[in-house]
Amino acid sequence: MTDANTIAVRGTVESPGKVAHLMVRGVPAATTDGWKTWSATVPLVLGSNELEVLMLDAAGDFIGDDESVSVERQDVVLGNCTGLAMGAAFSEEAYWLDADHKRVIHIDLLTGARWALDIQEPVVGQWLPSLTNPGEPVYDSFRGRMYVPDGGFIHTINVWTGALTTFPGRGLGETVLDIDYLESSQGDPADDMLVALESRAVFNGLGSDQLLEIVKVDLTTGDSEVLRTWNRTVAPGKGIDATRISLEHDGNYVDVASTDAVWWLELSTGKQGAFDKVTLSDISDISRSMEAGWISILDRSAGIFDVDINNSKMTKLYSFDDADSPLSSGFTLSPGRNEFEYIVTDEVQDAVYSVETDIDTVSLIASSAMGSGPSLAFMWDETEFQGLHLASDVRDCIYSIASDGTRTEFAKGEHLIVPTGMVALGDTLYVGCGMGGRVVMVDPNGNQSLWVDQDPDLMELMDLALAPGGGKLIALTQPGSLIEIDISTGFTQVIARTGDGMGPDFVGAVNLAVTELANQDQVAFVSSKADGSDEGLILAVHIDDGPDGMGFRYIIAGEDGFGGSMGAGAPILSPRGLSFEEDTTSLLVSAAKPGAGTMSFYRLDLLTLQRTELGWANPGQGPLPDQTVSLRREAATGNLHMTAFLEGALYVVDPISGDRVIASR
Known part of the structure; x- marks a missing residue:
């Protein structure tokens, strides 16, 4: 795709x-x-x-x-789902915020057609923050802009120009959890309302109290007025640990929801109470209904419900348990184009659905899925094993991916806890786990056996590689260690560790590639960050007892453009995936700052340390992921396979043209 x-x-x-x-x-x-x-x-x-x-x-x-x-x-490939803002009342348009790629995607709800508009952020150097980790947006049709919660701030984004501005924040320790917007029932824009549900930590001398606050935001100045506050630390029985907010039709009441409860609050008096007939356990969103006097609830597991605000009676409108429902994980809920329709986003499938509750029908409006089968959520590593193309998903599963993108479960659960790095050796697949200090062996039929468990040196395993000679595995772990695992015994030995004095420390390490150099030195190349900073680095680490000693390491590429022991060239920004070219004299690197909107590839000559940026970041050559984890060169074709973590996708890149396609998503 x-x-x-x-x-x-x-x-x-x-x-x-x-x-x-x-x-x-x-x-x-x-x-x-x-x-x-x-x-x-x-x-x-x-x-x-x-x-x-x-x-x-x-x-x-x-x-x-x-x-x-x-x-x-497709006209536009959708990015990672962060929610959907519905257009003006009775319109056929909605707005998908593709924060990873810095775009607003206009979606025609009738046809599914879409087009993308680049977000114009403030000039670098200004104090205003950029779009970083947004929540669900809401749309103001009079002003033609979306409001977007993002950490401690609320952004505005003009849906026609892409211009981004930011309202003033209220200080450290504040997080905007959710927002809602209500147009004036009298048609006067001056009476429009924007409210936010915020969490704030307040120090009390012994520690800190967690405050949840309902805040009204001035639509002109962005100034905030706290309407109601409840202290979750001092009075845990007063109110709930809410994460979602919705204004009722009259603007006098707001409703807030946690995962298992919904409360109402009268803004003028501060009175509050529970909708005590709501008996759900996996609530992900609430919304005022199309019809006054009702609120709607989206439960990830159970479906869509209406609640009568007068007597708290809950009515099921659509069940996700229905066998014919394609929804795997409902995320956000919006009233649709009539009283029976709801628009639901799915954060796993990155899709938009229309749910018509009167006829019990779900219709796909827009998605960028490729291939059938279980949805990939958070992909980490991929490899070839016994003729199968396998990908690890940190939700405790390894999938087999066919050439048409079809996905089937190869191994799931049991011993697999956050599977990350994989190494195929003969008829055994070694799978490192991000938790439990374990490595699992899997046979060609998907049967598992626990090989290494509760090893303190392997507690946060990020990647696995096969050492030259084939008798040992090399594990990369957090916060910055390389561990050798003897395949015959399972015994582990520390090669390098942060603070051992053998060279620059590395933290936030993600990926490694291992080879034997022409002088027979065995070296692991590691993509990492510098200790104490966000600067991206690639380090060479000696993994054998060479003349410099096991664990000796040095920088060969850095984010400063000239970082490294020698060589120069294009700066490698936030390196992630590593893979050797056909020979082992050049290293290919996938790199991107998460949320930067673009990523690219580099070639690092290991003889000269010259770094060259390859021209693959041109958006006209196919879709780009925001944040990759692994990168692997396929020997038969030379194509590069890379995993997109948040999008749950497998990309394939042609190394000559730079063209990219999504092979499975």
Whole structure:
């Protein structure tokens, strides 16, 4: 799947002697070596594109077997779901905030068509914060802008220009949990309301109290007025640990919800009480209903409910337990275009659905899913094992991914606790876990056995690699250690650890690649951050007893553009995934600051330490993830496979053209 209007297609011909012409979907291919290898740039139309490869001889006759692959082109690939803002009343438009890629995506609710608008953040150096970790936005149709909660601030984003501004924050220790907006029932914009549910820590001399506050925000100045406060530390029985807020139709009452309770609060008097007939345990959102006198509740597990605000009676409108419901994890809820419709976002599938409660029907409006099967939530590593393409999901599962993107569970639960790094060796898959200090062995049928458990040196394992020679595994752990694991015994040995004096310390380490250099030194390359800063680094760590000693390490690339013991070139910003090229003299690096809106790839020459940024960050060449974890070069094709953590997606990158497609999501 891609959002590019062309795609580069490459291939090889085993017996090219008779080939005179080669066509890809009617486009002539080019060759420089007599059709041993070939390439073509093929235009794509919206929807499905069948890329059929045909070979012809000099007489124009078809030869060989036809091959084809299907590529879906979308107008805009949706980013990670943070919620949806509904457009003006009775309109057919909604706004998807793609914070990872710094875009507002306009979605036509009738057709599912969408187009993207880049967010224009303040100039670097100004005090105003950027979009970092937003919550669910709301839309102000009179002013043409969204309001977006983000940490301690509320942003405004003009949905037609993309201009971002930020209301003043209220100080340290404050977090905006949720917001809601209500247009004046009299049509006077001066009476429109924006309220926020905020959490604030207040020090009391012995510690801190947690305050939950309902705040009214001035739509012109952004100034805040605290309407109501309750202290969750001093009076835990007064109110609830709310995370969601909704204004009722008259603007005199607000409703707040935790995961298992909903309370009402009268703003003028401070009176409050529980909707005591609400008996749910997995509430993710609340909203005023289309009809006055009712509020609506979205429970992730159970479905959609209406509650009568006068008697607290709860009525089920739609059940997620229905066998025909495609919703796997409802996230946000908005009233739809009539009293029976609700718009639900799904944060696992990154999708928008229309739920018509009167006819018990769910319709997909927009998504960027690729392939069928269980949804990938938080992908970490991927590898090839016994002819299978496997990917680890930190929700305790390893998936097998077919060539068409179809996903099936290969191994799940049991011994797997936050599976991260994987190494395939013969008929055994070694899986490192981010919790429990364990490594699990999995056979070709998905059967698990616990190999290493509760090892204190492996408690936060990030990645695994096979050492040269094949007799040992190298584990990368937090906050900054390399651990050797003997495959025959399971015994562990510390190679390098923060504070051991053997070189620069590394923290926040994510990925490693291991090789043997020409001088037979065994080295692990680690993507990391500098100790005490957010500067991105790549370090070389000696993992054998060479002349410099085990654990000796030095920087070979840094974020300053000239960081490292020698060499220069493009700065590698926040390196993540690492993979060797066809030989081991160059290291490929995927890099991006989370939420920066772009990512890129680099080539690091290990002989000269010269760093070159490859031109793959052009958004016209297909979708880009925001934050990758692993990067692996496929030997057969040279293509690069990378995992997108938040999007739950597997990307494939052509190393020559830089074109990118989503292989599974």
